[in-house]
Amino acid sequence: MxxxxxxxxxxxxxxxxxxxxxxxxxxxxxxxxxxxxxxxxxxxxxxxxxxxxxxxxxxxxxxxxxxxxxxxxxxxxxxxxxxxxxxxxxxxxxxxxxxxxxxxxxxxxxxxxxxxxxxxxxxxxxxxxxxxxxxxxxxxxxxxxxxxxxxxxxxxxxxxxxxxxxxxxxxxxxxxxxxxxxxxxxxxxxxxxxxxxxxxxxxxxxxxxxxxxxxxxxxxxxxxxxxxxxxxxxxxxxxxxxxxxxxxxxxxxxxxxxxxxxxxxxRGVLALPQPTGSAPAPWPVALCEPTPLAGSEPITAPHAGVVIFHRQPGQRVKAGDLIADLLNADTGELTPLHCQSDGLLYARCGQRWASAGKRLAKIAGTSLARTGKLLSP
CATH class of the missing domain: 3.40.630.10 (Zn peptidases)
Structure with a gap:
């Protein structure tokens, strides 16, 4: 090296x-x-x-x-x-x-x-x-x-x-x-x-x-x-x-x-050693199918509040599933946040206080077709 x-x-x-x-x-x-x-x-x-x-x-x-x-x-x-x-x-x-x-x-x-x-x-x-x-x-x-x-x-x-x-x-x-x-x-x-x-x-x-x-x-x-x-x-x-x-x-x-x-x-970059007399290990089975980044659905906060999640990263969801509640600090009212897509919830925010417009979670789906800048800010 x-x-x-x-x-x-x-x-x-x-x-x-x-x-x-x-x-x-x-x-x-x-x-x-x-x-x-x-x-x-x-x-x-x-x-x-x-x-x-x-x-x-x-x-x-x-x-x-x-x-x-x-x-x-x-x-x-x-x-x-x-x-x-x-x-x-x-x-x-x-x-x-x-x-x-x-x-x-x-x-x-x-x-x-x-x-x-x-x-x-x-x-x-x-x-x-x-x-x-x-x-x-x-x-x-x-x-x-x-x-x-x-x-x-x-x-x-x-x-x-x-x-x-x-x-x-x-x-x-x-x-x-x-x-x-x-x-x-x-x-x-x-x-x-x-x-x-x-x-x-x-x-x-x-x-x-x-x-x-x-x-x-x-x-x-x-x-x-x-x-x-x-x-x-x-x-x-x-x-x-x-x-x-x-x-x-x-x-x-x-x-x-x-x-x-x-x-x-x-890819031919490395030659990994193989145990003597053993066959190469089979290639791993993929755990997912590719999905378009444009189909990734962001779950965003419509107003400020406390985030209460109902879904964990790695869970599959269906369109209409409840992803989180947003608790209004003034009134105590809950705003339910549902997803529009079938897919996998692959990431969510760490903080539990959200300002209006904050991206709370991301779902890898195929039904949406977002345009413009597709990544998180």
């Missing part, structure tokens, strides 16, 4: 932030995998998993079992790790301006399409190399006016030429689920089966350019804009939600590392 420390520019005197980057395997080998944890810095189960993964990758590297290259950033947001207000960790939003650390990544396809147009041919392998080179060059040209923007550019530079990009997060109170792009449903289903996810949410565009889409979506856009040239979807990106904020057990981390490594072995 090679460890690199990247110092971010100090935009104020006396401050310092740095990233730790761990590299396994042979630099430049394919497939290249990029994995990062806790971009939303208060989603700390991801750090438990990345550190457990680091230990396991060291063992595999000593055994010569890493065939490609793995770039691991155990904690992707040193800025957010340091943000505390009145005793509460604030790791999702930048306290400087309220910006979400997992939104607003540079959209690179528009920057590279015209330079690529005269270079591309009918050779798909050559086109893949050219696109990767163009994307790397485009990231290198990005500028930053503050530390958060520099962090985003740095993370994108580490990942933009990878074959696989996995961004490890968690929700507040949730079962294991993941987000990916619809054109990459086969890869997403394989990863989901390996990890045992209970909800798999797909979209062409989730909105606001989250990190995984900033890496994978340029390939889809270039396919659409340059249909005369063979351009593969050469980067698979996914956001993996590692259950809820309090799910920080060693047993769960070991389970997640096993699933991640099984998927990477299937």
């Amino acid at each position: 090679l460890t690199e420390t990247i110092e971010l520019t100090a935009f104020a005197p006396g401050t310092r932030h740095s990233l730790q980057v761990q590299r396994f395997g042979t630099p430049g080998a394919r497939p290249k995998v990029y994995i990062q944890g806790a971009l939303h810095a208060d989603e700390v189960p991801a750090i438990v998993v990345t550190q457990a993964l680091s230990r396991h990758l060291k063992t595999l590297e000593a055994q010569g079992a890493i065939l490609g290259e793995v770039v691991l950033v155990p904690y992707a947001n040193p800025i957010g790790l340091a943000q505390h207000t009145l005793g509460h960790h604030q790791g999702r939003f930048d306290l400087r301006d309220g910006g979400n650390f997992n939104r607003g990544y540079a959209e690179l396809a528009a920057k590279v399409v015209e330079p690529l147009r005269p270079q591309l041919t009918q050779d798909v392998a050559r086109n893949t190399v050219l696109v990767r080179q163009a994307l790397v060059h485009a990231v290198d040209q990005l500028t930053a006016a503050n530390t958060t923007q520099e962090l985003k550019n740095t993370l994108l530079r580490l990942a933009i030429d990878a074959d696989i990009v996995l961004d490890l997060h968690c929700d507040t109170d949730a079962v294991l689920h993941l987000y990916a792009m619809t054109p990459q449903s086969a890869d997403a289903e394989a990863l989901g089966a390996a990890l045992g996810v209970q909800a798999l949410l797909l979209a062409i565009e989730a909105g606001d350019s989250p990190f995984d889409e900033a890496c994978a979506r340029p390939w889809y856009q270039l396919q659409q804009w340059l249909p005369q040239f063979p351009i593969p979807m050469a980067c698979f990106g996914a956001t993996v939600e590692l259950r809820g904020e309090t799910d920080t057990s060693h047993a769960l981390a070991a389970q997640d590392v096993q699933g991640l490594c099984a998927y990477l072995a299937m």
Whole structure:
């Protein structure tokens, strides 16, 4: 393992932030995998998993079992790790301006399409190399006016030429689920089966350019804009939600590392040792079918009140089921909140006091067709 420390520019005197980057395997080998944890810095189960993964990758590297290259950033947001207000960790939003650390990544396809147009041919392998080179060059040209923007550019530079990009997060109170792009449903289903996810949410565009889409979506856009040239979807990106904020057990981390490594072995990144004379284990059976992110139903509070849930994450619901009551603090009246969709309740909020409009729960369904920005703020 090679460890690199990247110092971010100090935009104020006396401050310092740095990233730790761990590299396994042979630099430049394919497939290249990029994995990062806790971009939303208060989603700390991801750090438990990345550190457990680091230990396991060291063992595999000593055994010569890493065939490609793995770039691991155990904690992707040193800025957010340091943000505390009145005793509460604030790791999702930048306290400087309220910006979400997992939104607003540079959209690179528009920057590279015209330079690529005269270079591309009918050779798909050559086109893949050219696109990767163009994307790397485009990231290198990005500028930053503050530390958060520099962090985003740095993370994108580490990942933009990878074959696989996995961004490890968690929700507040949730079962294991993941987000990916619809054109990459086969890869997403394989990863989901390996990890045992209970909800798999797909979209062409989730909105606001989250990190995984900033890496994978340029390939889809270039396919659409340059249909005369063979351009593969050469980067698979996914956001993996590692259950809820309090799910920080060693047993769960070991389970997640096993699933991640099984998927990477299937993709040819790792050569996992097999007991002598034993047949390879069968691929895990998927626990869910993919559903459109546009069909994910948010249960929101129509007014302020105390939330009283009737359903747990992981429970299947039918349209019309009672999900929660909202208790009016003035009158004591209850407002029942019902779902419109059949599906799986895969996440819910942690706080039990809700302001008007607060998203209380999310259901993976198929009957809705939301448009616009599909992710939580």
